[in-house]
Amino acid sequence: MAGSTTKTVYDIFQSMEQGPAPASSTATAQAWLDHHSRALGLFIDGKFVCPADRQRRSLVDCKGGNVCTTVCAVEDDISQCASSAVNGFKAWSSQTCYQRAQVLLKLVSILGLHNKCVSELCELCEASCSPSTLVRLLQYYSSWAQLRDTLITNWKPLGVVAVVVSDDCSLYSLFLKVLPALAMGNSVIVVPGQYTAPPVLLLAQLFTGAGLPAGALNVLTGGDVSLGANVAQNPSISYVTYSGNKQVCDAVMLCKATAGMGIPISVSPCIGATCPFIIFDSADIDSAVDGAIEAAFRKKKEAHWVLCVQENVLDSVVSRLRLRMERMKCVGLRSDEDRVLVDAAVHEAQQQGATLIQSCSAPPSGAQYPPTVVCGTAPASPCVVSPAPGPLLPVLTFRSYTEAVTLGNHSPHGQAASIWTEDLTLAQETAKNLSVGSVWVNSHSVWDPCLPVAGHKDSGTCTDGGQEGMYQFLRPSSSLSPPLPRSSPLPMDYTKFGTGASPVIIPDDSVSAPKSYLQFVGGKTCKSVSGCSIPVQPPEGDGVLAYCPDGGRKDIRNAVEAAIKVQPGWMKKSPSARAQSLYSVAKGLEAKRRDVAASVHIQTGLSVVEAEKEVELSITRLSDWAAYCDKIQGGSLPMPQSGCALSVPEALGVIGVVLPDNNPLLSMVTLLGAAVATGNAVVMVPSQKYPLPALSFIQVLQASDLPAGLVNVISGSRDQLTVALANHSVIKAIWYWGSAEGCQYLQYTCTSPLKTLCLFCQKDKEGKDWTQSHPSLLENLWRNAVQWKSVWIPTA
Template sequence: MTIDPLICDTIMAGSTSKTVHDIFQSMEYGPTSSSSATAQAWLESHARTLGLFINGAFLNPAGRQLTSLTDAKGERVFSVVCAGKEDVSEGLSSSASGLRSWSELSCAQRAKVLLKWAGVLGQHGPCVAELSDLSGASCPPASLVRLAQYYSGWAQLRDARLSHWSPRGVVEVVASDDCPLYSLMLKVLPALAMGNAVMVVPGRVAAPSALLLAQLFTEAGLPAGALNVLPGDPVSLGAIVAQSPTVNSVTYCGNKQDGAALCKATAGLGVAVSVSPAVGATCPFVVFESADIDSAVDGAIEAAFKKRKEVQWVLCVQEGVLDAVLARLRLRLAGLKCVSLASEADRVLVEAAVQGAVQQGATLIQSCGPPASGLQYPATVLCGVAPPSPCVASPPPWPLLPLMTFRSHAEGVTLANHSPHGHAASIWTEDLTLALEAAKSLSVGSVWVNSHSVCDPSLPSSGHKDSGTCTDGGREGLYQFLQPSPCAPSLSRSTPALDYDTFGSAASPAVIPTESAPKFYRQFVAGKSCKSESGGSVAVQTPDGASVLAYCPDGGRKDVRNAVEAAIKVQPGWMKKGPSARAQSLYSLAKELEAKRPELAAAIRAQTGLSLDEADLEVELSVDRLTDWAARCSQTQGGAPAVPQAGSALSLPQALGVVGVVLPDHKPLLSLVTLLGAAVAMGNAVVMVPSQRYPVPALTFIQVLQASDLPAGLVNIIPGARDQLTAALANHNVIKAIWYWGSPEGCQYLQHTCTGPFKTLWLHSGGPAAEEEACWAPTSTSFLEETWNQSTQWRSVWIPTA
């Protein structure tokens, strides 16, 4: 049916001076009205000073520093009390008692509390929405209700669906000053659902809303102390809280700078730290020739200019539609008003970025001319910038949108992957095949097809590249708040004194010739058995230490570099082979391992002093473990989670890339096969450092690798000094993850060093012999599942429908 434009003009005449036709052409948004009366009344009830939330009640201790929010006129709207060191112990004591009360409830009872909180949140939705808008952490209450409903289901099913896993205990959730409320609650709710107590250290933006939500949790029946909120400096206060033995895990959300600082501040405290630094990430907005240009341009403007987001967008347009996109951009920007900047410093940064881009040949498209002064600046598109341009590599604050062009589809994906961040991407095309191919090729955690900024807790998303070390959302996002049981190798709670500059630089002991001629082993790099680059060797002692059993190469930084270069060449092709082909290669490897069973058993016996029967049993278990990983290759294929919005969603498991593995002394062959098999089965390449004490079984295993059909460079084995090789792995930018079994000093060094870019760390500083034995036992289902999880990262793909 066709509607006469004159009729539309008549209908709209009483409400606006513009016709429907005019609005359709400009695609501008209508005026919005907002009221903060409910939030203002709640603030008045607290005398406009929000205290700490400890043990189910607000506390306002005297003499604490205040953080104030002011309006456009410079008048104070409200203040938030910043917690001091003296408040931390009270909060931790409350968390300990709250954990006992919360853990005593059944799964069904915890689920009911979360569901009731969703209902309470629905009743007080206006207050939550208004307060989040006032503090700059805008978050629709409906999205929080969805979080509560989703994780209440997992709270109900935890024992049935996640058997052999237990809560970590007290979890500290830290948010940076610019972290949005939704990102914070995406950590808090799953932690509570799994039975943990949560200590929240929110930044300036999310603190007011976090305090209100904690009060609503108390109204919903959450035991006092199960959720405490201590506003303050995310890095310094977060590190103080993490020092307590009560805290068993730290998870962070916010910007990269504070995340890296928190990792360094907590290094050596014996607590695992996971980070999700999405704030400030650069995300590509890719427009292909097959896109609906009107919808794509409208989406780009909405994403970049309509509302302040925690990410920075870069527009990538295929050359064939560049003119059409530019014409639409000029038309749509013409009606936009200037946007408000946060500070004068932001204006200086924006103007410097614009001036630099123009000097490099960029063309400006602006909604209007920039005012001479003030905190107002027009929406600006920087056309024709290059990938190395500063405004692309590190975009300044809102509201600038760099625009780059590409020719082919492959070039568009390459351009989109140019960013060091891997948070999300938006791609626009009407070609479904192209959309799926591009989505699989982009190195990001979330891909939105013909849409942007779509969030749902059912979709797992991992931080790719420099955008995090953990997975949030879905079942996969629950594991950061769980630990395998009964075995749980823990980090040492002591903080050793460590010189990060000299770690791993000690010279290897001198090799003195002996009268006998022990065997000389070689390392395995790029599919070849070779000497170390240094040419040096290390003497391997017999179990009693009375004589030299063998000599092995003394690997170093150059050997690690050669191994990584070989690994990155072969890993993409290995991943593309698919689960079935990888499974066949692992079955073949298990067959070769069985054929070398006598030699490997003899090597284990000679190295460790075990009986021949015990050594042979370890080889047998290693064969079975490889077979298990081969069978699991085709069992993790992602799925299509049910989402409440119209459309379809996919969750896709992905390989990490190149994984560095420092092996334990316990079970030298079985541990190698367990970790190697899981990583390779998922599509990763590995650089492995055998046990410094017991390297012979791993070096004997090289014969098995040489007889297998694994691609050259997929598996590399470099023996030598553990600390020296650990430092080499930590400082290589290509390595995505490091699995470490070693000393507390090594764990501390990795936590302090692996922040630029972030590496996923799986650290073990030793534990009781019984726990070590339990981890490698065939019955340790949860440990094997954790090993598989550590090998995998997840990508969500959102495909909307009309």
């Protein structure tokens, strides 16, 4: 028709324009806010509480309009909330698994009735999370609530769990922690961010309407993450888990503020991580470029993507990027301050020789910026290492597969990666060698509650999602040691911890001089770097039983260097090969049982019979770990989409272990077996009180076929060696049995980079009996020794 402006399908395909956006309405959400006078209160004990004398925090939308205000909770509110949560836990945990599952399933139908209000409120608060996503979460975790006692036996809920998130954390990430905690029978106190607070308050109201007991879910709102630290200080809280941004130091502040309080904290810094988007020459370039644009230039994204392209297809990728980005609109930023950061990052990249591909010219001012591809950047460029919060996509190039993996692992973060190739073998090998928690092949940002989400390196210390994510909200029915006692932080000077002088030793040249032992580093026995020794006292009376090396920071450094060289190769060995090596250690202990039993008898004062029994139990425990090597190896996951989803347990790396006083031999082989069976290397610090059994065990390690450097034993002052382990950047986890001061020091110090901590405060004549053989014992240790990776491969 003449004069018609209607575009054909061909015209639209050539221009790649998006269709008109449907008109959106927020009338239902506005009505709910008006019902609460746009002044939302706290949600405590199943109802809204609006204290009149509290400060308030205003929430504005992207156009500057006022959405609502939220209350800034104070100490009295926290106490009231904690008391309610304790009562809620008693009521909720006393219900049967079936009853808890029915409550969560009922919420699915209630959410269906109110999905319009929920979706509009999420849109209004820029906390995008579709009701269908929440329904999927509820359906998944309701089934786990039903099957908890059937599939997760010998575990029990923690109690009151505090879920703390930053202002920019998504609603999905928040409920990925809230729902499994509820499904396992805990009560939850949510400390949401500014933008997720209104939707969380609405959902808490719906939860109560579904039959959740009053107090089982409470919501406290506040001004900043310091509210989370104040909540954690309440003695009724059993566990704190944080999700959000580590770059603004929220997680670090939370860990430091709660050090010494005896409460375990897990961290999932899911915001602001740098993730590789790798395009190989065997990829479908058109699909890969479309995926890169979709991932990098969305309005609200949780990750910064770095495009890594194989050199021989770089020109093809860049030309398609130019074509796809034509006439793309500017992306809204959070604030004018973010615009300043983006301008500075782009200007610095251009000064370093980078070239830009932009969909349009940048406006002179305002919180908007056009999608921008930064070509010709270097891996050390600031826009790659510490990217600005805006629609920027740096481009790096690589030649070989090895270079691609190196670039992918260049970031200190290990959140996720996207791999694009039609070669399935290449995709699997790359996914295996990337140190990230989630890998998507020929796709990106695929989320489902059955997929475990675990951050590697500096991207977290816990796992969310899947069956693996349930265990952070459970404790074994039988544990090796009691949890940390709740207490007030000790007055400590962290700079002076572990700096005490070693006792003076007077030389003794007599024939009956006590025996001097050696430590074990890199497969060889050796003295400490300092050349000093410390006396070992007998269990009763004064005198000197023997001398052991007085190890220090340099000894730990040498041990870690030896461990890091051998650990990657050990991790790549087949589970059956690792099992045979552990069996050889058990056989070696069998051959040396009399000598080792004698050291246990002399050191601890146990009778000869009891010492021989501990050696026998140690042989059995090593054999158990050898048999355990190839029994639990992850598996496929039932994703609702067409494809193949895998969960894979991987070794942490190098683990530092400070051994307990109880059962010095049996505890050592139990922890050694847990670490080595899963592919880790270890640096072990024997009990300062009873070091001789561990030092005698060195002769067993020498005779075994474990690779040199896989197991290292450094004796000396426990506090001094703990400081050395805590301050070594390569150590990925620390298992610690020691003083309350040591536990507090580790919680305060091991935040940058993040370390996984397993802390137990042991006191004189206290501690768990390591001779027990409860089913959850090995499983709990095994889970502490691995980190999870999920791999998604679409088939259609």
